[in-house]
Amino acid sequence: MGLRTKLRNLLPDDLVDLYVAMRVHKTQHGRYPNLIRPRTFNEWIARRKALDRRSILTRFADKYAVRSYVSERVGSHLLTKLYWVTREPADIPLDNLPNSFVVKPSHGSGWVNVVRDKSRLDRDALMKQCRTWLESDYYRLRREWPYKHVVPRVMVEEFIDNGCAEPASDCRFYVFDGRVELIQVDAGRFVKHERTFFDRHWNELPITMTFPRITDGVPEPWHLAEMLRTAELLGKDMDFVRVDLYDTERKIYFGEITTTPVNGCGHFEPQSIDVQLGGLWERSAAQLDTGLRQSSAAG
Secondary structure, eight states: OOHHHHHHHTSOHHHHHHHHHHHHHHHHHSSOOOSSSOOSHHHHHHHHHHHOOOHHHHHHHOTTTHHHHHHHHTOGGGSOOEEEEESOGGGOOGGGSOSSEEEEESSOSSOOEEESOGGGOOHHHHHHHHHHHHHOOHHHHHOOGGGTTOOOOEEEEEOOBOSSSSBOOEEEEEEETTEEEEEEEEEOTTSSOEEEEEOTTOOEESOEESBOOOTTOOOOOTTHHHHHHHHHHHTTTOSOEEEEEEEOSSOEEEEEEESSGGGGOOOEESTHHHHHHHHHHHHHHHHHHHHHHHHHHHO
């Protein structure tokens, strides 16, 4: 353990969170964020990481707990089948699982094992990976506060494919106070990652972030209207969340709700998009704040 880490461990968590949010933003974007009057989307993410302590953020971050939120808001029919949830990987009933499934922890982001063919699965390696997840503190690794109080669990879920044994492309809806303002589509995440952005009417936008645009084009989802409604219901009463949904020919499925996309390290091109999205966040936060004050006064 390095000296810097030892010193950080002696400080209050909130102070360390503030320091890390400032430093990460400076490293990625070349300047410290303005947390008092954020101007860009990534500054708003830094502000959330440093200062926002609403319990709902923890519920969103918890891959297990968020399922009840989705059921309450839009219904359980959008959830993938949950085959097993445990804090002891050894009790996962692998022999009783279908040929393909997904294994992931409840308390992290980007940690996932997609099992396409159970007959070729290295079971010992999977158990080792699960134990590593359970022993890892994602909050300490990334200093994203919503993960601080999530109970570590291993979840085994239904594998949703695109009809050819590959994970379905996911649509990521940027929702500001219950309105979708931007849609991000990712494809080939485990092979050749590409990304394209659309407006809510499925018009492709000249925006990139980190990865190149999807070269083969992206057809409009079968259930775009339903996905918009679902994302907006799940994001209602929040200044900003990103709602991830999967679209298949049969139906749509819920993926996750993200509150700090890519930890505030996303580089939009053109850079003006960062400012435009920051303006949307500022407006939605102001509207929600006004609504809360009016409700309080009425009460």
